[in-house]
Amino acid sequence: MTNTAENAPDLDSDGLSATPEGDGPEADVQSAGGDDTQTQAPRQNREARYRVERNEARAERDALAQRVERLLTREAERLAAKNLANPADLLTLGGVTVQDLLDEDGDVDPEKVDAVIAEILGTRPGLAKNSPAFDPTQGLSGGGHKPQASWDALMK
Template identity: 45%
Template sequence: MTEGTTTPDTGAESNADGPEGLPEGTDTGEQQDGSESPGSKEARYRIRAREAETALAEAQSRIEAMNRRELERLAGEAGLSHPTDLLTLSANEISDYLTEDGEIDPEKVAADVEAILTERPGLKKARRYVDPTQGLGGKVPMPKKPSWGSLLG
């Protein structure tokens, strides 16, 4: 072999992949001189608009679910046995029970529940009746006998 030809060294010290010390893949995709093409700017705005629309739709669905739960809670407190029946039986929407501030109006809910319960009294919450024999060992309480102490005292 001749002494004038050398082969490139492919070891760890090779600079064939680029200068050492510079990170690879850190380009942000934006032009460095500050001028941006109108197409990429519009695309970025469209992406941001879609993300905003998605976030708005998610927020609206969460607000509607919270309003529905509040409406059902108020209907249950007003005496309806199945609070989910309020919207079905009254033929109203959630928006019919909202105030100007966007809150559920408890008076409107109570009025509709009262109207439903006057038409269909079987939809009231079941009352719990107290059984006096419960908790007393099954014994019927004995009537008190009159005594001299109760007569004098």
């Protein structure tokens, strides 16, 4: 009886064979015949190099996708900072993801952000950004005119 796990090809995350044809125990048996070993070695090296390049490209793609996701999140929070005291509340309390706030071009849609903010502030008005308080006692006084400088006032 043969073990099917030994004969099954290795699969990577995409479901593609991680070991190409000619890579494995069968290739060693075939190449042990003689002249094929010299032609098999460069082919295997080239395939191994392609696998490494593919894996590096996938890792770079994933890193770039995460970076774009962070940039879109920051843009949505920047737009939310106009009306929310804590801009992160847009995604945590809004019940939306960054993908929900994108337009057809993949950019953050300010109208969608404003709609989510209006919904949040409708249920929780305390989350709104506070306007700075006005203190009428500071600055110019509104009580009258400036006294006229004179020698008489100086001597008093």
